Amino acid sequence: MALIIGSTVGSGIFSLPQNAASAAGPGAALIGWAISAVGMLSIAFVFQILAVRRPHLDSGVYSYVRAGLGDYIGFTSGWGYWLGSVIAQVGYATLFFNTLGHYVPGIGPDHPVATALAVSALTWVIFAGLSRGIRQAAFMNAVTTVAKLLPIAAFILLVAFLGFSWDRFTADFWGGGPVFGQVQGIMLFTVWVFIGIEGASVYSKQARTRADVGRATIIGFLTVLALLMSVSMLSYGVLTREELAALPDNSMAAVLEAVVGPWGGALISLGLCLSVLGAYVSWQMLCAEPLALMAYDGLLPRRFGSINRAGAPWAAQLLSTVVIQITVIIFFLNETAYISMVQLATVLYLVPYLFSALYLVLLTVRGRGVAHPHAGVLFDDSGPTPSPADNRRHLAVGLLALTYAAWLFYAADLTFVLFGALAVLPGLLPYVWTRLQANEKVFNRFEAVVVAVLVGAGAVAVWGLAQGTLSL
Structure with missing residues (x-):
């Protein structure tokens, strides 16, 4: 649960008031949240159901895609998830030091070189901590998760009881524009702030029981949903949509500052x-796990799965x-905006979401995936057999999640879809090399x-x- 909440409640919630208002009025935002809540809950249920139906698939999110659609599609999903995590890291650190720059001279958006150096130093310090083992990493995550929830809870209580105005909330309720366009505009932002609900599935091999994975996913999702909707919707009752x-990016601090004064902004900045x-x-932590798991499964060179004495996948x-x-x-030289990092990372995360939902649909309809990764290795021959009623329910969940993920690709900016395809192409090199070293067929027709x-x-x-027609 701490891993899910810790990875989901990151930078997105602190920029959510500005992100939501830039795309939609309160009425359209509520519709967008309702769609996102149902859609992302269906995706959360996909991982919960797959954890129960296929308990032997303990290599995280990517293993479901691999079992359902074959080696290369599974590899691409894992590679895309890894790259999305890398880009998210840079976005998180950029926002961290931009906020810190308001209080510490010499870093922030006006000092890109110093900020880039600070981001680099933080990255290597955390690597040193994570390399000490999974228990130390889990402890680090649990402490920071509890610490950051306190300022968010303070924001919700202070705004709800001291700053919320119903008249201001309803003054421009529908935003003055086409409602469908507003809903479409807010969708990628709502997806971004939900990224991380699959955290328990990624670390499913570490769980004591498979039931823990499902429970952690659902409880973590509902907790995050309550926090996100509260922050987003309460803000409309403090400032107008235009305001x-x-x-700025740390808009949650500005909202609380408008309610209680400068100390409120400082409190939220600390929370951010x-x-x-x-x-x-x-x-x-999540960055390394897909690489290590794919190395264990023979889709990447074995050395990427090396474990040190502390039990950490140090090579990955x-x-x-x-x-x-x-x-x-690359991003700092290109002066890439935080919002561009968010949209590119979101597109990469959608790939395993889409294909995991498709795998559940295939299980309910065919009882197995499209193709098994290796001859003689059956990924779909074990696990409990659901009742006909459960199978129908699982099919409904899978179809809903598949439709939602496909619609998100449609709603995404084509630029980021193209850059996402470009980002996963370098993964062909280690994948093809590994297959050739193992004397195995590289691609089947579908994969080709x-x-x-x-x-x-x-x-x-x-x-x-x-040509200069596309840029981040």
């Missing part, structure tokens, strides 16, 4: 720093930290078609970059 939309630090720890953590460092340099689509989308992205 909220004009706030604690929250982002906690999310940074959580996501740097080291590679993740190095790539985070490279991404910091997927590779062709990715290469085509990546080529369009490169062409757009070269």
Whole structure:
């Protein structure tokens, strides 16, 4: 539960008042939250159901996609999830030091080089802590999770009882524009703040029982939903939509400052720093796990799965930290905005969400996935057999989650979909090398078609970059 809440309640909740108001009025925001709540809850249920139906698949989120659609699709989902986590890390750290820059001279948005150095130093310090083992990492995450929830709870109580105005909340209730367009605009922001609900599934191999994975997922989701909706909707009752939309990234601090004065802004800024630090720890843990799991399963070189004496996957953590460092340099040289990092990371996270939902649908309809990763290794031949009523319920959940994830791809900016395809292409190199070393067939026909689509989308992205028509 702490891993889910710690990774989900990160930077997004603190920028949520501004993000939501820039896209929608209170009425459309409520509709957007209702759709997101149902959609993301269905995705949470997908992971909970799969944890029960296929308890032997203990390699996290990517293992469901691999079992359902084959090696390469599973690998691409795991690789995309890893890259999304890397980009999220850079976004978290950027917001952390931009906020800290209001109080500490020499860092922040006006000092990009110093901020980049500070982000790099933080990344390597956390790597040093995580390399000491899973128990120490879990303790770090639990402490920061509890610490950051206190300022958020203070915000909700103070705004609800001291600053909320029903007249201000209802003054521009529908936002003065097409409601559907507003709802579509807010959807990616609501998805971003929910990213992390799969945290228990990613670490499912560490759980004592599979039931713990499902319970942690659902309880963590409901807790996060209550926090996010409270912060988002209460803010409309403090400032007008136009005022909220004009706030900086740490808009939650500005809202509380409008209610109780400067000390409220300082309190939330402290909460943001604690929250982002906690999310940074959580996501740097999650960064390494997909790489290590894919190495255990033979989809990446075995050395990526190396474990040190403390039980930490140090090789995967080291590679993740190095790539985070490279991404910091690229993004800071390119002056990439925090919001662009959010949208690109969200698109990459949607891939395992979409394919995990598809796998559940295939299980309920066919009893197995499309293709097994290796001859003689049956991924779908064990686990409890659900009753016909349970199977129908599981099918409904899978179809709802699949529809929601597909619609999110439709609603996403095409630029970030193209850049997402470009980002996963380098993973072909270690994947193909590993398959050739094992004397195994690299792609089947379905996988070859997927590779062709990715290469085509990546080529369009490169062409757009070269012509200046696409940029982050």
